Amino acid sequence: MRCRILVLCAIICLFVILTEARQRRVNHSAYRRSLAVRSGHRIELRSARQGRRLAVRARNQRKRRLNAAKRSRRRRNLAIKSNRETKAKTEPNVSSGSTYAALPLDFQPNFVRTTDHLRSEKVFLANRYGFSFATTSGAATLANHGNMQYTCKMNIGTPKQMFTVIPDTGSSNIWVPGPHCKSEGCQNHKKYRPAKSSTYARNGKSFAITYGSGSVTGVLAKDTVGIAGLAVPNQTFAMTTKEPGSLFVTSKFDGILGLGYQSIAVDNVKTLVQNMCSEDVISSCKFAICMKGGGTSSRGGALMFGSSSTSAYSGSNSYTYTPVTKQGYWQFTLQDIYVGSTKVAGSAQAIVDSGTSLITAPTAIYNKINEIIGCTATSSGECWMKCAKKIPDFAFVVAGKKLVVKGNKMKLKVRTKRGKTVCISAVTEMPGEPVILGDAFIRHFCTEFDLANNRIGFAATTSAT
Template sequence: MRLTLLLFCALVCLIVVLAEGRERRASSRRSLGLRQQRITRNVRQRNRQSARARPSSRTRKLSAVKKSSKKSNRYGQSFATTTGSRIALKNTANMEYTCKMSIGTPKQIFTILPDTGSSNIWVPGPKCTSRACKIHKKYHPAKSSTYTKVGTAFAITYGSGKVTGKLAKDTVRVAGLAVTNQTFAMTNKEPGTAFVESNFDGILGLGFRSISVDNVKTLVQNMCSEGVISNCVFSICMRGGGSSKRGGALIFGSTSTTAYTGSETYTYTPVTKKGYWQFDLQGFYLGSTKVSGSSQAIVDSGTSLIAAPTSAFNKINKILGCTVTSSGECWMKCSKKVSDVTFVIGGKNFVMAGNKLKLKVRTTKGNTICISAVSDMGTSFWILGDAFIRHFCTVFDVAKSRIGFAASSLSIAVNFGSCRQLRISLHGVENPMGSELSNRFLSINSSTSSNDTDKIRLPLRNRNNIEYFGIVSMGTPKQMFKVMLDTGSSNTWLPSSNCARSNWACQNHRRYDSSRSSSHVKDGRNFTLYYGAGSVIGYLSKDTLHFGGKELPNLIFGEAMFQYQEVFDSVIFDGIVGLGLGERAWANSTPFLDLLCEQHLVEECVFSVYLRRVPGSLRGGEIIIGGIDKSRFSGSIHYVPLTEYGYWKFEMTKVSVGLEKIDVGVSAILDTGTSNILMPEQSYDILHKALKATTDYGLSFVTCELDSLPNIKLLIAGRTFPITPMDYVKEVLLEDSIKVCITRFAPINLNFWILGDVFLGRYYTVYDATEKRVGLARAVPDVAMGG
């Protein structure tokens, strides 16, 4: 499957900002399925879409012990009382804060994003050919006399996809401090558009070692152990302000930030779980209204806004009277008066002026809209991003495992620039759906006609035309789960009750408990699954799967111990049931589809997919196992042979727009795990040129006059399957009823197309495992509406 739910995360992020949202699941889910979208990651998905002007190569190392009138003028404060080693942050539209860092001897200087939500350092490597690497500075080990080869493989997954590379060691310098033999990653792949559209070359992780990929010792940890800094702390103070690029400072080894706070007094609170900088937020008030009591929170410099738990966000939304987009942003009238906001931390109230909760955004077309600084990422905890740190300087005390806060005295402007620069956090977590909602969903969707008892019907729930999932149970007695039924993969897995407490994705979803199931059989083999937007690690078990009124005993499935990365945090579904063929299943295992056919639970080893794309509707269609439903499509079914038995993959003769050929003789995959339509980068460029689209930092804008836009024609085995503008164009409504329109396509670094939910919403699809073929027919138009 691909977790298209990531690339989507990045594109989604942009889409979200542009007013309706992250429609690309995680495609948040959907980056190359949970592959290309499932950031989102959200960005953490980080969907950091910012102005792409290449940053200056000039480094500014501002030693905190030096007193300079130039520095004083720069920040409007005196730095005479500031100690520690400090480096200036550059502010891009209040959405992205970066600084300079060098690696090697002589120094190779990079623009990096200081990120308290991750723990590794990485920069583009010399062998990276991704689009992002081509426009950012690369590290060249051959040019450094202090380089040491490590060679261990490195992989970390964001909302836009998996960044991979090799580990190396060299001297890393930041803020005038040098750490020799620091382990970092040279990337060889940076997929998606999120990193293409960012100003930074790489990332400086400032989290704890427990979340460091490959257990690499962090930069701050080395600074402390090697005596580079005597006080094992670092501080971040951010500065906001209209078009100003002055962004505050990152300070190592000191809590003295009087230049920003006006005092040395901080309120400290203990870290509740080492990994992220996590603590207990004792309360959140909007005016005199208590929105939230005690709950967990994370301080994350890699997130632009503030993400609230869903329940708290709903209360805030009700008070503000704003319009919520499908990606979780809250749009409001710019004239709206907002009460002050209070964060209760360590027994003290931290007050932020209400007008700072309202952010003005300029669209690429020069229009002004307003959004709330608080967004909804479906989390059970708070993520306090840049919108919080700008108001409260934060001390990260590594030695004492605590976080300190003090109100910032720096001025912050309300207007923060272009909407294309909004980033989405990479750390989104989806709460488990309550049993009451699950039961209500089942009751309205699980009817089966009496004359159709030879087929198994699995109703689907639709989340904003981005994520489709169904309900199944595992074990005896039944343990209920929400699962994505994924035609892009063949294995089944569920979160395990034995998963690590530090793994947010697992802890915030339903978990399978083998000790509660009398039908459980131990397997014990370990497994690792890689998706475009993440990976899953665990061990295999065997139990009975219950679905659609049927039982499937002895299904080998995975109990997930770890789910990386944030893409799995941001989705609703708990696990995945793979609907792919046996060629891509685990060795010595029979996947779901093959097993139910072997056990003759259905007469035909066939299933069909009907997706319902009705805006605002929870009913998402159904998957019919054992045959087809003629009421769901019109005309005849057009069958095409598979070209690769691992995937539901077939050949497209041609893709065209009018007389313009977009692609010829190219393969395509039908993928319920992808939100949009993904295609090779070259095809993407040709297509958008034919559509006369304007590309603006990861989004392709077209006219909203849909009648003037052409159909995109897919010629498949002699029959043409058009995709209409109603399918591939997303209309976003800005304030004052200003409309912009974007396409639902995304480029991938592969040589085939992935036809996700945008295509599957228009066409009823049949998957015939016996004849090794797929079938296509026009879905009933009055139900399969464009979303």
């Protein structure tokens, strides 16, 4: 009995063992299948991504190959076209029976011309033909105010500040109203504003100059000064702080452009024309003035720098030259003065002064002239006459040539305080030499002021009225 029980227990144990073993195999198989499924998903995802990347790469490679093929075809077509054109150009253009041929000139399509190329070409031409391209010059238009004042435009600073100035060969400084000028003469005129100029440079040295009709004071400064299309950088000029005198109140000008020699410049300032010459702003170191008359002309002639081509005003460029005898004012020897056939003066020193409207003469000469023309002298040095009165011609002898001014041009119409119109002689009294030839003389002769040769030239004009 006991043996049976033991056998039964052994069979039961064996069954349990076999059952557990079978369950373990089932579980292990399921786990392996799960791992396989998860691994398969990962492999599929990785394969999909790799496939997409490969597809994009393949498309890009196809595009590059297509673009490369297009470029290659384009280059081949251009090369074929270029070869055809070159062949056509290089082959002689010979028609039936003709004896000529057209040869091509080299052309560089992307060539860029520079200023250096132009300068080199000018140097080449100058050397070949023996002339110079450095012929800088300019002309400023003059305005005539009643035959008493001639003005032109001048600019100072950057940007340009415009001024109306008198070109004055009887002085050598430039001045315009400054920003701090409170005088009545400054109130109705353009003021220079240094704060508005990027090229202004402070000097600060005091300035004072006296004229026959008034005096001005101020301070010196530096800036770019331009006239007639020409410009001089760092030009010294004066900004006025005071302008006493009634002349500056009623004047048509803002300031003065001095055109005399440096030796008479206040503070020994280098003049504008000197700087034009030394800095090669003008190639010919001279200037010329041509004035037109009439008294009501808005275009009163021209002021020219670097040139004396005045035929447009004088009718010719035939100048009579005489040397400067003293380099300060434009002074020379006036050999004789005639009124009609009467000689009223022998050799005398004379000055050409564009800032003066009249002609002045020493007392003895003045009295002789008045006696001949029959005018009535006044205590103020004027000589009155009726405007209908005829007077003989005047002749000024320069370098052996008579420069003639018609008698009726030596009378100036003026209006009295009572409203009457009378005429006065263009000659006024100033004791002692020199004779001063102002606008009443210059109006009839284009006048050249030659700094390079220190001489003055006169060309008779047919346009003076």
